[in-house]
Amino acid sequence: MAQGTNSISLPVRIGICAPSTPLPREAADRVLALAALTHPQAELIFDPQCFLEEGHFAGSDRQRTDSFVALANDPSLDAIWFARGGYGAARIAEAAVEQLDGSAKSKIYLGYSDAGNLLGALYRAGFDRVAHGPMASDIGRTSGDRAVRRALDWIVHEKSDALEPGLERGRKYAAFNVMTLTMMTGTRLIPDLRDHILIIEEISEYLYGLDRAMFHLCSNLAEHGLNGIRLGNVSDIPENDRPFGEDPEAITRRWCQSNDIAYLGRSEIGHDVENRIVPFGLLKP
């Protein structure tokens, strides 16, 4: 964050945009009310683009791109917080990141799920303050205020107790939703993950779909020099017409093994209020 050691607190100005699907206005209102209580030094700026609707998306590709680029290039903002996932960031990430300038580089970027497309593209482009963690839309979950407070704790204070508890200083990390990352392989969005511990999570996928995605992901990453894979929460698994016969950890372990990737155990990320912060890149000692 911009002024952590100042005794006179300058506002931390956080621009919020929706690169995927729209945020309900009442969710934004609840986040503003909460932040006013818990993080009075934060100034949250919800771009009106967050509330646009065009088919599936929070406005057209152009509108979502322009909103993100304008906020990221605004030198008066300290951080970009993604409002919500869904689907849509893959359609704009490459073109959006190409339009960023120097003042975009110093900002914190925070989000997860479909926003992983932007996290990946930013990290690939050399942005070093990119992090996987809760979004404004998490206010809608039961006890969602915990997730939102954690996000603001990271953006405003870079509080270390917001971090995923298994992270080790001196190692490199990246975190993604499985299906999001699966669809990024081989495209201009996926960053170089050599020497990284990759942390993954999933929601609302059949176990056969998770297995298929892990086949793809581990096959594609096998030669990329990963340090290993850790598995976050896999939630809301739809019931299929018959049981798959393996749980998510067994699936992950098996695909890691058959691709000579180290499986490093579980992790506290996921589509839930426990979703902890994973900064991309080297966790500085």
Next chain:
Amino acid sequence: MAQGTNSISLPVRIGICAPSTPLPREAADRVLALAALTHPQAELIFDPQCFLEEGHFAGSDRQRTDSFVALANDPSLDAIWFARGGYGAARIAEAAVEQLDGSAKSKIYLGYSDAGNLLGALYRAGFDRVAHGPMASDIGRTSGDRAVRRALDWIVHEKSDALEPGLERGRKYAAFNVMTLTMMTGTRLIPDLRDHILIIEEISEYLYGLDRAMFHLCSNLAEHGLNGIRLGNVSDIPENDRPFGEDPEAITRRWCQSNDIAYLGRSEIGHDVENRIVPFGLLKP
């Protein structure tokens, strides 16, 4: 097929295995009864492996591999017909194809959907009688006998009216389910599609999921020298909480355009009884 121009009809022996999910026995019985009437010169051999169940799959990875390899390497068989899709062939295709010998090379292979993993791996390995078309499980559809008869027309007679009607002699083709092919990119299963017209179809995917897969697929194939893409049927699209805003053809056209791939129009393949035959590779003049 083995003896199309013989006036004394030798039996065409067709080995049937299930590389993905199990086939109901009564489906096999119905296919046998139909074939006895319509294709008396065909001898259909359902491997008992078709009826095994292990979790999601028609037996273990080993059992499914062994069944396919044994049938494919059996010199007394003329063709391998895949029983059913679902999911599972990606787990065995690479290891299975590595075990094939010379007598496997002269056979016809027919299937679609998840069996595309084997079609792709076989074609990649130089097998030149691989085709996308109906499977035994299609007997379960309304008027499913039409699909089964078409499959047998191809395997037994290589009847040209079983072919997808838009195919042109002298051009190269391949056909896949979108999600199956999406998960094959970057793996050792996807064949070289240079100069090919790629025909794709999809079932039971949300339109945002189709859009995401087309982002991945077109991004990955953009530099691979495709001749173009044709779109088959996109069926059973689940209803989302809001309309996507574009139909499958508009989605396909847009991703083709942004990746400089020619969009060549519609095609008669899909998860339905109209699913026509697409032989892989050069359609001989």
